[in-house]
Amino acid sequence: MNPSDPFGTPEPVQALSEAIGKLVAQTGPLRLMHLCGSHEHALNQHGLRQLLPKELKIIPGPGCPVCVCPAEAIDQAIQLAKQPQTTLVTFGDMLRVPGSRQSLAQAKAEGASVRMVYSPYDCLKLAQEQPTQTLVFFAVGFETTMAGVAGLIAQSLPKNLYFLVAGRYMPPVLRLLMEIHDETIRGFLLPGHAAIITGLEPYRFMETQYKLPSVVAGFEPADVLLGIWMLLKEIAQGTAGLKNAYPRAVRDEGNLKAQAWITQVFDLKPGVWRGIDLVEDSAFVLREAYRDQDALRALNADPGFPAQGHPPGCQCHRIMLGEKQPTDCGHFGQACNPQNPIGPCMVSPEGTCNSWSRFGIRSL
Amino acid sequence: MSRIELAQGAGGRGMQELLDQVIRPALSNPLLDQGHDGAYLPGQGLVMTTDSYVVSPLFFPGGNIGKLAVCGTVNDLAMCGAEPLWLSLGLIIEAGFEYDDLQKILASLAQTAKEAGVVVVTGDTKVVEAGKGDGIYINTTGIGRSRLAQPFSPKALKVGDRLLINGGLAEHGLAILAARESLPFETPPISDCACLHGLVETMLATCPEIRLLRDPTRGGLAALGNELASASSLSILLKEKDLPIKSPVQAALQMLGIDPLSVANEGKLVAFCPEASAEKLLKVMQAHPLGRDSAIIGEVIERQSAPLWIQTQIGTRRLVEMPLGEQLPRIC
Numbered sequence: 001m002n003p004s005d006p007f008g009t010p011e012p013v014q015a016l017s018e019a020i021g022k023l024v025a026q027t028g029p030l031r032l033m034h035l036c037g038s039h040e041h042a043l044n045q046h047g048l049r050q051l052l053p054k055e056l057k058i059i060p061g062p063g064c065p066v067c068v069c070p071a072e073a074i075d076q077a078i079q080l081a082k083q084p085q086t087t088l089v090t091f092g093d094m095l096r097v098p099g100s101r102q103s104l105a106q107a108k109a110e111g112a113s114v115r116m117v118y119s120p121y122d123c124l125k126l127a128q129e130q131p132t133q134t135l136v137f138f139a140v141g142f143e144t145t146m147a148g149v150a151g152l153i154a155q156s157l158p159k160n161l162y163f164l165v166a167g168r169y170m171p172p173v174l175r176l177l178m179e180i181h182d183e184t185i186r187g188f189l190l191p192g193h194a195a196i197i198t199g200l201e202p203y204r205f206m207e208t209q210y211k212l213p214s215v216v217a218g219f220e221p222a223d224v225l226l227g228i229w230m231l232l233k234e235i236a237q238g239t240a241g242l243k244n245a246y247p248r249a250v251r252d253e254g255n256l257k258a259q260a261w262i263t264q265v266f267d268l269k270p271g272v273w274r275g276i277d278l279v280e281d282s283a284f285v286l287r288e289a290y291r292d293q294d295a296l297r298a299l300n301a302d303p304g305f306p307a308q309g310h311p312p313g314c315q316c317h318r319i320m321l322g323e324k325q326p327t328d329c330g331h332f333g334q335a336c337n338p339q340n341p342i343g344p345c346m347v348s349p350e351g352t353c354n355s356w357s358r359f360g361i362r363s364l
Numbered sequence: 365m366s367r368i369e370l371a372q373g374a375g376g377r378g379m380q381e382l383l384d385q386v387i388r389p390a391l392s393n394p395l396l397d398q399g400h401d402g403a404y405l406p407g408q409g410l411v412m413t414t415d416s417y418v419v420s421p422l423f424f425p426g427g428n429i430g431k432l433a434v435c436g437t438v439n440d441l442a443m444c445g446a447e448p449l450w451l452s453l454g455l456i457i458e459a460g461f462e463y464d465d466l467q468k469i470l471a472s473l474a475q476t477a478k479e480a481g482v483v484v485v486t487g488d489t490k491v492v493e494a495g496k497g498d499g500i501y502i503n504t505t506g507i508g509r510s511r512l513a514q515p516f517s518p519k520a521l522k523v524g525d526r527l528l529i530n531g532g533l534a535e536h537g538l539a540i541l542a543a544r545e546s547l548p549f550e551t552p553p554i555s556d557c558a559c560l561h562g563l564v565e566t567m568l569a570t571c572p573e574i575r576l577l578r579d580p581t582r583g584g585l586a587a588l589g590n591e592l593a594s595a596s597s598l599s600i601l602l603k604e605k606d607l608p609i610k611s612p613v614q615a616a617l618q619m620l621g622i623d624p625l626s627v628a629n630e631g632k633l634v635a636f637c638p639e640a641s642a643e644k645l646l647k648v649m650q651a652h653p654l655g656r657d658s659a660i661i662g663e664v665i666e667r668q669s670a671p672l673w674i675q676t677q678i679g680t681r682r683l684v685e686m687p688l689g690e691q692l693p694r695i696c
């Protein structure tokens with residue numbers, strides 16, 4: 001928490017939790033869902049659920065890009081990393097995600113060339129420093145990350161830099177959730193940093209089509225509580241507004257320049273969300289104009305075997321849909337822990353199982 | 365598990381298991397079983413400790429492996445309440461290592477030892493084949509003389525005891541990570557690597573009722589708190605708002621998604637003292653150059669369902685798990 005940020009101080013937190021208590025006394029028991037690993041992190045790091053009335057449950061949803069990255073993409077990344085004169089570059093939390101047969105970290109231990117970076121722009125430098133090496137950036141993330149990747153690809157790039165794109169776009173999965181969810185979820189907390197890029201409009205269908213309230217929220221304790229309070233207010237007055245509880249970072253129209261980069265570079269196609277399903281128009285893929293940079297088209301990324309489903313016993317898919325919680329899984333805290341993850345929700349700090357493990361959370 | 369994993373060297377739960385299940389049982393004896401940073405030897409009031417240094421990179425802002433090899437061992441003695449006297453020095457050098465670098469490391473080691481008033485009295489040097497070491501590994505063993513009437517033990521902790529720390533958390537671990545991964549900082553974070561025996565001497569002189577000292581190295585404050593609370597059969601409650609963390613360190617760790625509580629320190633100590641002495645001890649620490657940012661950061665509480673807890677800035681309480689072993693295994 002940033003101590004100088006008023007949204008991290010006790011006073012507004014206190015006031016908001018009291019206001020939330022009053023509204024829940026009116027609405028009765030209810031469940032809200034968030035879609036963002038960072039919201040789960042904030043809830044756990046600051047113990048925010050302790051401040052909420054017992055009748056109000058905040059359910060974690062499918063909001064971890066590492067967790068939903070399909071095994072097939074990891075298999076492809078490993079295949080590329082094993083090619084001679086080729087280095088696969090990616091974010092640190094992708095390394096230990098299990099693919100069908102192994103993780104990138106295991107492949108690296110066997111000699112595959114894998115490097116970790118903190119920003120997509122680091123691979124530009126790596127490609128310039130090693131002109132005879134083929135560099136492949138394994139791009140995994142939601143809108144926020146993919147906007148940065150698009151900004152990079154839109155530049156004129158060195159010929160030896162390629163992209164294996166497995167990014168996902170959030171609004172379509174919310175639509176899917178609306179089709180299959182059990183209707184006990186009465187409102188959605190939308191991810192603040194994705195909305196910084198896209199703005200509110202892509203979520204408008206929540207209001208018009210499904211008539212459920214949704215609120216964009218930030219990540220300091222009072223940001224999260226403000227989002228929850230605004231959702232409860234909509235519910236209490238019987239409205240289904242799409243609201244912004246994070247105006248200090250999110251403009252309603254989003255970041256137009258970043259949106260332009262994304263549209264210039266990426267198209268949206270059906271894409272697999274690990275454990276969930278194929279989701280229409282949710283996978284970022286490189287447009288025709290960038291085919292020479294596309295690792296899937298320009299290089300051999302075929303591992304030569306079909307991708308495996310999720311590990312036996314792992315409940316990640318049901319956790320991401322809000323049907324189960326980590327403690328419902330027999331592996332949780334036993335065979336599966338952040339050091340030895342079995343399922344994808346345990347790998348990334350954004351994953352629900354990982355977050356519950358690290359913060360000792362045992363119930364909603 | 366049939367093979368040692370890298371994470372078992374990182375000071376968290378994996379390392380604990382390795383020690384408890386394999387190493388201690390194989391060698392168990394009353395002196396080893398004291399389970400402290402060093403052993404209080406019978407009779408003479410002497411304390412002995414040993415530590416091996418395998419840090420990567422070898423040079424980092426705020427120090428290098430040579431300085432670290434003196435500070436780390438001197439601090440282990442200091443945490444036993446001992447005045448450090450003698451060191452041994454074991455060098456394992458990889459063929460091909462630059463003479464220049466070796467000289468720099470030794471000069472820094474000698475300088476640090478001189479400042480600390482310890483003498484290197486014996487040593488051993490081995491050279492291994494290229495590719496079989498990471499440039500250089502160093503082992504130092506330290507012998508010191510205890511200033512305590514009674515050896516420190518976690519069993520001495522009492523409910524209400526306060527925890528004090530001598531300054532900002534997480535600086536060593538972040539400096540190593542930044543140097544290793546070439547993270548783009550405008551001003552690179554600097555390791556807090558320092559010898560703490562001088563500070564300890566003044567602390568013990570004013571506050572002989574200190575119950576226990578421990579340095580939060582690998583696994584950071586989270587590992588220290590979990591370990592000591594478990595050993596004392598009590599629990600520890602940290603106060604988030606009182607934890608000294610420099611704001612650039614805080615910001616960088618937040619960006620990297622790393623919890624400052626589980627990051628290593630090399631120039632920090634945690635002192636446990638009775639509540640009534642806490643303010644007096646704090647003043648003494650703050651008056652010392654290595655303790656200007658000292659703070660009272662928590663207290664010992666009755667045994668709860670978990671050993672270590674933190675009261676968050678907004679007043680909620682959550683438990684702090686033993687780190688499982690971090691992403692940065694080679695930090696010291």
Ligand code: SF4
Nearest residue numbers: 314315329336343353
């Ligand atoms: S604990 Fe592990 S195996 Fe179980 S659901 Fe979570 S990630 Fe999957």
